[in-house]
Amino acid sequence: MKDLDIALVGAGIAGLTAAIALAKSGQSVSLYEAAPAWGDVGAGITLAPNAMRGLDYIGVGEAIAEIGIEPSTQQISHWQSGETLLMVDRSQTRKQYNSAYVYIHRADLHQVLVAEAEKAGVKIHLGKSVQSVNYQGLKPVLNFADNSRVEAELIIGADGLKSQVRQLFDSVAPHFTGHIAYRALAPITPEIQHLIDQPGMHIGPGKMIVRYPLRKGQLLNLVFFARQDGWTEDGWSIPAELQELRDLYAGWSDEVGTLIDSIRPGTVFKWAINAHSPLPQWSIENKVTLIGDAAHAMTPFLGQGAATGIEDAVILARILQAAETTENALSRYQAVRHERTTFIQKESNENADRLQGEAAELYGLGNLRNEETLGLFKYDCITESI
Numbered sequence: 001m002k003d004l005d006i007a008l009v010g011a012g013i014a015g016l017t018a019a020i021a022l023a024k025s026g027q028s029v030s031l032y033e034a035a036p037a038w039g040d041v042g043a044g045i046t047l048a049p050n051a052m053r054g055l056d057y058i059g060v061g062e063a064i065a066e067i068g069i070e071p072s073t074q075q076i077s078h079w080q081s082g083e084t085l086l087m088v089d090r091s092q093t094r095k096q097y098n099s100a101y102v103y104i105h106r107a108d109l110h111q112v113l114v115a116e117a118e119k120a121g122v123k124i125h126l127g128k129s130v131q132s133v134n135y136q137g138l139k140p141v142l143n144f145a146d147n148s149r150v151e152a153e154l155i156i157g158a159d160g161l162k163s164q165v166r167q168l169f170d171s172v173a174p175h176f177t178g179h180i181a182y183r184a185l186a187p188i189t190p191e192i193q194h195l196i197d198q199p200g201m202h203i204g205p206g207k208m209i210v211r212y213p214l215r216k217g218q219l220l221n222l223v224f225f226a227r228q229d230g231w232t233e234d235g236w237s238i239p240a241e242l243q244e245l246r247d248l249y250a251g252w253s254d255e256v257g258t259l260i261d262s263i264r265p266g267t268v269f270k271w272a273i274n275a276h277s278p279l280p281q282w283s284i285e286n287k288v289t290l291i292g293d294a295a296h297a298m299t300p301f302l303g304q305g306a307a308t309g310i311e312d313a314v315i316l317a318r319i320l321q322a323a324e325t326t327e328n329a330l331s332r333y334q335a336v337r338h339e340r341t342t343f344i345q346k347e348s349n350e351n352a353d354r355l356q357g358e359a360a361e362l363y364g365l366g367n368l369r370n371e372e373t374l375g376l377f378k379y380d381c382i383t384e385s386i
């Protein structure tokens with residue numbers, strides 16, 4: 001199919017990737033984003049090789065690898081002793097998977113995607129918040145907060161965790177997963193300079209910390225995870241006190257103390273990690289479907305949320321181009337994607353248990369089960385059979 005009139009909702013990582021892939025394959029794409037302007041929100045993100053394959057497909061992989069950082073090793077340390085439990089070798093990643101493993105600031109990734117979408121002829125509409133989706137005869141319709149409406153031949157919901165489009169499929173709100181996260185971007189100081197070249201994780205009972213460099217080593221991205229009940233708000237900009245981190249990680253190694261000391265007061269944000277249960281059906285009337293977090297929001301413990309959204313986007317664009325009807329395309333899309341994303345949702349929850357177990361000193365001994373050993377990096381959305 002070509003020249004299909006597609007309305008995409010949400011200009012996050014999945015929505016922009018889909019918009020570019022669809023426009024480049026000859027579809028007519030309008031992208032509706034609730035935010036009134038592009039912002040500099042967020043911190044770091046890891047793009048695993050399976051995500052980078054998708055970004056290669058839409059023509060931005062090399063630009064992103066250039067702005068980002070490719071680690072050669074990743075260290076996993078014991079929470080209390082600081083002892084290295086595992087050193088993961090990433091030096092052969094490009095050769096092994098035909099694609100890079102990249103750390104990047106979300107705002108930098110977003111900027112590259114927006115520029116590419118504009119170049120590809122995507123019609124981008126900011127300040128358009130979808131309130132509901134319904135049908136006008138045989139055509140699906142988006143209803144916006146400003147009382148305007150838009151009809152399309154196909155609607156794709158890429159509107160994230162709190163998706164309005166998903167309401168058509170399932171009105172159950174996302175559930176709290178029992179984890180909260182704190183994020184901070186620490187400017188590099190002599191005390192933490194050595195950690196720039198050595199990204200890693202500190203793991204302990206019920207908690208963990210992820211650290212990696214961004215922006216050519218000028219910033220250290222820090223994410224602190226903790227299991228906690230009683231607070232379930234999510235969002236990118238909820239401020240938190242540094243003292244909360246000091247209390248939560250009291251008794252952790254000196255290096256963790258140094259990390260917390262390197263954060264400037266007023267620059268810590270926290271959010272509760274909410275997710276969805278798998279949806280049985282990914283399309284309605286062959287005219288509305290979902291991608292990314294709207295379809296399968298998951299916990300971040302395999303670093304695969306955005307990666308699976310990128311994969312969805314490329315696979316859906318390839319299938320739509322090859323299919324003769326949207327009916328065939330959407331049933332094929334679900335057949336190709338559903339099992340993998342459901343598997344990753346489940347494994348991501350279990351990986352939190354593995355990383356945050358009571359006996360951190362045993363991590364890495366025996367059968368290691370992580371994103372790489374599970375084979376997730378091998379998935380190639382460019383050549384995957386559709």
Ligand SMILES: Cc1cc2nc3c(=O)[nH]c(=O)nc-3n(C[C@H](O)[C@H](O)[C@H](O)COP(=O)(O)OP(=O)(O)OC[C@H]3O[C@@H](n4cnc5c(N)ncnc54)[C@H](O)[C@@H]3O)c2cc1C
Pocket residue numbers: 009010011012013014015032033034035044045046047048051128129130131158159160161162163164181223273291292293294300303304305306307308309
């Ligand atoms: C702590 C943490 C760390 C993570 N780390 C990683 C990682 O390292 N690697 C990885 O792959 N993933 C990671 N993830 C997951 C990743 O952030 C998400 O899976 C990804 O951002 C989802 O992309 P998306 O485009 O589907 O949704 P979103 O990024 O949420 O984008 C949705 C877009 O839709 C817009 N929107 C929402 N509602 C409406 C509406 N009604 N009308 C119009 N527009 C709307 C929003 O404004 C937004 O722009 C992490 C997540 C967390 C919480």
